[in-house]
Amino acid sequence: CISQDIDHILETQSALAVDLGGTNLRVAIVSMKGKIVKKYSQSNPKTYEERIDLILKMCKEAFIDAVHLNCRVLGVGVSTGGRVNPQDGVVLHSTKLIQEWSSVDIRTPISNALHLPVWVDNDGNCAALAERKFGHGKGVENFVTIITGTGIGGGIVQHNELIHGSTFCAAELGHIMVSLDGPECMCGSRGCIEAYASGIALQREAKRLNDEDQLFTEGMALKKEEPVSAVHLINAARLGNPKADAVLRTAGTALGVGIVNILHMVNPAMVILSGVLASFYENPVRQIINQRALSSARDIQVMSSELEEPALLGAASMVLDYATRRTY
């Protein structure tokens, strides 16, 4: 009985975090301090049925492990691609990367299976929540996170809370347009920063240069059969390839101008760059802010995220911050 009491005292308040991406479905046990205690990963199934079944199976497994690891699970947080109504715990509309994932109530099945409260938001917003609780955004009243990975997403925190907008479509930061024409975007428009500066956009340009025999640069390892990517473009530019350099300059300018637009609209105190291309874009973005922002909006910190797992940590943070107040 005494040992049980000690066990109870030693329990770590924790969350189950679920990350639904275009490729993988991941679950983690996350402690109150932001430590990822255990992590599970599977391919994200292509159908609604299989996906929901796998989410429940992985969550149940994680829950059992959590008990053995002395973690008290306060709830489940879900980060997903697409547009989310966090009040209802529903995915309204998914991106093309996750099929059969529109008008889906995620809260109810998880809550029924695990008897735990469930929070849901999109990956960009979760990344911002992760920064607010565990990253550079701690204690910063107004900040913006912008994630440059395969696509571009993000979240806006104003007065310490996310902006969701009137139809849960705020902070669609990848689709800020910086050109009246410009390259075609997956969204159907043109000139979006995602179409200039995302991993997919850079890969498109790398392929174009490669097809024109302009990508290969002296000193570069590039096998004939290897699929080209943003990495090759960055390497080529570093080795002095002027065409690759021009593409990356335009990408940095487009992202920078998009971020200046954010500054002129919501005037945050900090912009946190996240995702695989973050550190690459940090300096170009600072330069463009100095060149093109109003002097009164220039006084802003631009930083690269130091978080390993923003989506999982953000999903967990909803549980860890809201479980006691039961705010959905």
Next chain:
Amino acid sequence: CISQDIDHILETQSALAVDLGGTNLRVAIVSMKGKIVKKYSQSNPKTYEERIDLILKMCKEAFIDAVHLNCRVLGVGVSTGGRVNPQDGVVLHSTKLIQEWSSVDIRTPISNALHLPVWVDNDGNCAALAERKFGHGKGVENFVTIITGTGIGGGIVQHNELIHGSTFCAAELGHIMVSLDGPECMCGSRGCIEAYASGIALQREAKRLNDEDQLFTEGMALKKEEPVSAVHLINAARLGNPKADAVLRTAGTALGVGIVNILHMVNPAMVILSGVLASFYENPVRQIINQRALSSARDIQVMSSELEEPALLGAASMVLDYATRRTY
């Protein structure tokens, strides 16, 4: 004594509103219902000293008139060009249009002279407040006002309150950039919607066409000595001048793309166009939203303001809304 009581009952709760523009300094007595009871206008003096003196003189005169008109003045609201710290009642930085108007405490001198509480905000924000209390924005939780006049300004209302940002520089909507290059803007950058679609931008293009002998169109009244303006450009386009039409199309596209950027960032339920060019831009903006906004952000009302005096009404609304709670 009975008649005094009746007088008191018949008193109208009112505000003094001050509007500091590039050309005029205006003061008005505004009733709780948004009726402009009396209005005063002078040229806005060029120096700080003369300007402050004139503000105090006009406010005192209006205050005496208000008493005679049975208006009980609850406070003074000031709308001014430039960037404002509304908490301190200070103009931080003015536009070029108002000289000697940076780091100016407006609240203290007015408050000392009239013994009334004083609220201050910039003209774009005041226009949004006017819509919130008296216009299309009544009861709308999230909306944006964009004013297309000589320049372009605006205000963003989120959760029924203005967004001011971390350095009081939010909602600088004229300086949303929609081109990586594009026409030079007064702010020092390029491609801002103000540089495409403001009255000054259209006048610049009208002059350019006129200098190239391309403005005059069959059926148009245009005297040799007359200064050309946006009006001539609009007339020429209506009479079938293809060059004038192309300029206006680009302006409408730029404004529309700028507004789509607003939708993708803060996702308001309504956009209210205000200023002299509002009705001209209403349809082009709707078209661009349909073409270029994410489907989930398209479901938005675009309306033209019906308010005659947004700056004065917005300045008054701060008094009328905040006088009882004394929120600065």
